[in-house]
Amino acid sequence: MxxxxxxxxxxxxxxxxxxxxxxxxxxxxxxxxLERDQIGQYASGVNFGNVRRQGRFLGQLELANRSWALWKRxxxxxxxDLEFIAxxxxxxxxxxDEIAELEAYAAAPEAEQLDLKIYRGAELHQRFPFLGPDVxxxxxxxHDGHANPRLAAPAFARAARRLGARIEEQTEVAEVQKVGGExxxxxxxxxxxxxxxxxxxxxxxxxxxxxxxGEPVPLDTHGPQMAVTEPVPYALPTVIGVYTKIPEEVIxxxxxxxxxxxxxxxxxxxxxxxxxxxxxxxxxxxxQIQQMRRLLPGVGNLNIIRVWSxxxxxxxxxxxxxxxxxTVDGLFYAFGFCGHGFQLGPGVGDVMAELISTGSTRTxxxxxxxxxxxxxxxxxxxxx
Amino acid sequence: xxxxxxxxxxxxxxxxxxxGIRCAETLLAAGCKPILxxxxxxxxxxxYRRQPEGFTRDYTTLYGTEAAKAKDLHQSFDRxxxxxxxxxxxxxxxxxxxxLCCVSQGKHSTVDxxxxxxxxxxxxxxxxxxxxxxxxxxxxxxxxxxLKSQAVSIGHRVVFMGSGPLLYLVASQYLKAxxxxxxxxxxxxLGKRIGALPKLLARPGxxxxxxxxxxxxxxxxxxxxxxxxxxxxxxxxxxGVSGVRVRTAEGxxxxxxxxxxxxxxxxxxxxxLADLAGCRLRFDEASSxxxxxxxxxxxxxxxxxxxxxxxxxxxxxxxxxxxxxLVAMALLEDLHQxxxxxxxxxxRRALALMDxxxxxxxxxxxxxxxxxxxxxxxxxxxxxxxxxxGELRRTVSEKGACExxxxxxxxxxxMGRCQGRYCSQAGAExxxxxxxxxxxxxxxxxxxxxxxxxxxxxEEVSP
Numbered sequence: 001m002x003x004x005x006x007x008x009x010x011x012x013x014x015x016x017x018x019x020x021x022x023x024x025x026x027x028x029x030x031x032x033x034l035e036r037d038q039i040g041q042y043a044s045g046v047n048f049g050n051v052r053r054q055g056r057f058l059g060q061l062e063l064a065n066r067s068w069a070l071w072k073r074x075x076x077x078x079x080x081d082l083e084f085i086a087x088x089x090x091x092x093x094x095x096x097d098e099i100a101e102l103e104a105y106a107a108a109p110e111a112e113q114l115d116l117k118i119y120r121g122a123e124l125h126q127r128f129p130f131l132g133p134d135v136x137x138x139x140x141x142x143h144d145g146h147a148n149p150r151l152a153a154p155a156f157a158r159a160a161r162r163l164g165a166r167i168e169e170q171t172e173v174a175e176v177q178k179v180g181g182e183x184x185x186x187x188x189x190x191x192x193x194x195x196x197x198x199x200x201x202x203x204x205x206x207x208x209x210x211x212x213x214g215e216p217v218p219l220d221t222h223g224p225q226m227a228v229t230e231p232v233p234y235a236l237p238t239v240i241g242v243y244t245k246i247p248e249e250v251i252x253x254x255x256x257x258x259x260x261x262x263x264x265x266x267x268x269x270x271x272x273x274x275x276x277x278x279x280x281x282x283x284x285x286x287x288q289i290q291q292m293r294r295l296l297p298g299v300g301n302l303n304i305i306r307v308w309s310x311x312x313x314x315x316x317x318x319x320x321x322x323x324x325x326x327t328v329d330g331l332f333y334a335f336g337f338c339g340h341g342f343q344l345g346p347g348v349g350d351v352m353a354e355l356i357s358t359g360s361t362r363t364x365x366x367x368x369x370x371x372x373x374x375x376x377x378x379x380x381x382x383x384x
Numbered sequence: 385x386x387x388x389x390x391x392x393x394x395x396x397x398x399x400x401x402x403x404g405i406r407c408a409e410t411l412l413a414a415g416c417k418p419i420l421x422x423x424x425x426x427x428x429x430x431x432y433r434r435q436p437e438g439f440t441r442d443y444t445t446l447y448g449t450e451a452a453k454a455k456d457l458h459q460s461f462d463r464x465x466x467x468x469x470x471x472x473x474x475x476x477x478x479x480x481x482x483x484l485c486c487v488s489q490g491k492h493s494t495v496d497x498x499x500x501x502x503x504x505x506x507x508x509x510x511x512x513x514x515x516x517x518x519x520x521x522x523x524x525x526x527x528x529x530x531l532k533s534q535a536v537s538i539g540h541r542v543v544f545m546g547s548g549p550l551l552y553l554v555a556s557q558y559l560k561a562x563x564x565x566x567x568x569x570x571x572x573x574l575g576k577r578i579g580a581l582p583k584l585l586a587r588p589g590x591x592x593x594x595x596x597x598x599x600x601x602x603x604x605x606x607x608x609x610x611x612x613x614x615x616x617x618x619x620x621x622x623x624g625v626s627g628v629r630v631r632t633a634e635g636x637x638x639x640x641x642x643x644x645x646x647x648x649x650x651x652x653x654x655x656x657l658a659d660l661a662g663c664r665l666r667f668d669e670a671s672s673x674x675x676x677x678x679x680x681x682x683x684x685x686x687x688x689x690x691x692x693x694x695x696x697x698x699x700x701x702x703x704x705x706x707x708x709x710l711v712a713m714a715l716l717e718d719l720h721q722x723x724x725x726x727x728x729x730x731x732r733r734a735l736a737l738m739d740x741x742x743x744x745x746x747x748x749x750x751x752x753x754x755x756x757x758x759x760x761x762x763x764x765x766x767x768x769x770x771x772x773x774g775e776l777r778r779t780v781s782e783k784g785a786c787e788x789x790x791x792x793x794x795x796x797x798x799m800g801r802c803q804g805r806y807c808s809q810a811g812a813e814x815x816x817x818x819x820x821x822x823x824x825x826x827x828x829x830x831x832x833x834x835x836x837x838x839x840x841x842x843e844e845v846s847p
Binding site: 038045150151154158229230231258279280281282285286289290292293299300301302303304305306307308 | 790801834838
């Protein structure tokens with residue numbers, strides 16, 4: 001049996017893994033990326049496609065800004081078009097008191113680069129005349145936008161491959177061992193791959209691998225609920241999403257230049273992790289139809305032509321697991337992006353490549369450390 | 385005990401064509417009152433589509449050689465109508481285990497089921513040709529519906545092109561209705577038909593009817609060309625179709641002027657609901673397409689879900705009536721009800737002959753897979769999204785997408801209004817040819833809700 005060696009083995013070929021493979025190659029590291037199914041098949045390929053910074057946890061904006069700078073370098077960066085448009089993003093609300101919350105966010109020093117502008121009342125409806133009368137205010141982010149998630153991870157993987165990365169699809173990991181200073185990954189078809197550094201970017205399956213190294217995390221899985229309309233003339237360049245604490249009010253949409261309106265939000269489904277399939281719940285679609293009519297009354301003239309879902313990993317604090325392992329040298333994680341990883345993808349790849357190849361990163365990722373769960377486990381055992 | 389169970393068992397049939405009606409009739413006779421949901425405003429399905437109220441054409445005018453069968457089916461339905469729970473004009477757009485999602489006249493409701501019988505029928509099977517996105521290009525089935533339902537022709541001068549029994553049936557129906565039939569252009573050469581004769585003789589009556597149709601066309605001096613290769617639908621975006629160009633069996637280029645063309649290569653099953661229910665599909669070698677995997681009587685791989693008619697296996701309307709009765713008996717048997725063994729054997733025997741015949745049809749009018757390979761890069765494959773064969777081929781050669789769903793994600797082929805129902809089979813052939821593999825290996829497009837476009841004005845009604 002042949003043993004394939006590289007500087008870094010990456011397990012999981014979503015956007016995070018593919019982007020990291022690309023940036024590691026740019027830094028001259030040899031890379032093997034192992035993907036059980038196809039590149040970008042689950043969360044990475046089926047999400048809404050929001051390239052949105054506003055509304056994120058303020059401590060994540062530094063990472064999001066780094067990622068945004070990379071989005072702006074597309075398509076040259078990877079020589080591939082991800083249909084990224086910095087079209088602007090509008091976060092709207094239905095209640096006056098929520099405008100104050102949007103204002104507080106816009107005023108935070110961390111959000112300075114976003115150039116947020118708050119709209120309300122007549123000015124709001126003049127600027128966005130298609131919004132329904134229930135919309136009371138909104139926060140406009142002129143530099144945010146959207147892109148095509150179906151294309152992103154495969155394009156990064158192809159770019160990484162062109163730079164010399166080895167990308168192995170249909171390759172399922174059976175076992176990971178660390179002996180001496182080296183990780184050895186054995187796949188279900190009996191192949192072995194080894195490296196001194198191992199990165200887990202396995203999305204909703206990330207905790208299965210982190211648990212093997214004594215770092216279990218309370219990851220939950222959800223299926224996003226997406227729908228798309230038939231195409232109509234391109235008139236709504238701004239991505240629009242509702243800021244609310246009521247789950248069924250959560251709705252967001254974007255129109256792509258070829259005319260279709262992509263819709264997401266509302267109820268999520270519970271994925272079938274055994275068969276790796278997630279359904280779209282009919283009630284989600286009916287709720288989306290209702291919420292869309294409230295947000296964008298003109299949409300009633302259109303039809304939904306397709307719905308889809310995928311499998312996303314969520315953490316209880318809505319923050320990802322990202323950074324080095326708390327227990328094993330040479331082991332790194334980037335998974336569990338809680339349904340908001342798409343915009344972060346290029347930035348996560350760049351940061352992880354920097355961290356793995358230099359031992360540190362200039363971007364703050366401390367809030368995402370896996371150690372936050374180890375700590376709480378310790379506290380729990382003390383409390384009991 | 386057994387009867388009590390039958391009366392509380394919620395049986396839902398989807399589709400009121402020949403399979404659905406015979407199924408409902410058989411169930412009702414056994415004391416089971418089904419719910420029959422149908423997308424159309426009137427019963428009959430596609431081939432026995434009833435004209436709207438107020439239209440007065442007689443059976444012979446409407447159905448020609450099939451008039452007696454149409455009348456018999458309609459009369460059977462009229463007897464059933466008041467005795468079952470019939471819900472016309474109702475689209476089943478999605479389902480979850482045990483529950484159908486329906487929309488009727490903009491109102492949404494759910495229907496619970498213990499047993500589901502899918503009699504969802506078929507649509508045209510299409511192969512792209514350069515220029516087929518021009519206005520005036522229809523499917524054979526679409527051309528037939530225009531005539532049957534609304535008594536209109538798709539054009540002033542119509543070319544019928546493709547292959548299969550529907551090609552001759554629709555052309556002769558147009559002729560009979562007084563339309564100007566410019567030509568009938570069949571991709572299947574005469575030799576194929578002669579070779580298939582032994583199998584076609586399983587149903588001599590049907591074979592004879594087919595020959596009669598052909599004779600009618602010849603008698604009316606309609607140019608009929610066999611063994612042609614389609615080259616292009618001519619015309620421009622402003623005026624639409626102005627003609628059709630083909631290569632004849634003799635290798636000459638033939639141009640036929642027309643303002644409408646009806647295309648089709650027999651049928652493909654409507655399997656989306658079964659797919660959403662998780663039913664297994666299998667690849668049928670003879671017709672080179674994916675069908676529902678059922679047992680001989682119509683049980684799918686999912687417990688409680690049954691299927692009959694062209695929606696599971698393309699065997700035509702006569703077979704659908706037999707399959708509809710047979711699937712009803714399968715359900716009754718699964719519910720421990722007595723079934724008439726003699727009647728069941730009769731259905732099985734009839735279906736065995738029809739299976740033989742359908743193999744003959746597949747041989748006589750083969751699916752022209754080779755056309756996909758020959759399609760110029762500029763030809764549109766996916767008309768909804770306007771994606772060309774060249775773009776699709778590049779997703780294979782440049783992005784390594786050798787599987788239908790992957791190629792769809794990269795290229796958008798199959799992502800539009802029709803959800804791949806009219807393009808994904810041809811798309812699969814283009815992908816297979818570009819990848820150099822058998823079409824079976826590139827898979828099939830997964831079904832996604834909604835089964836048909838769902839209006840965003842849809843209102844939920846409380847049950």
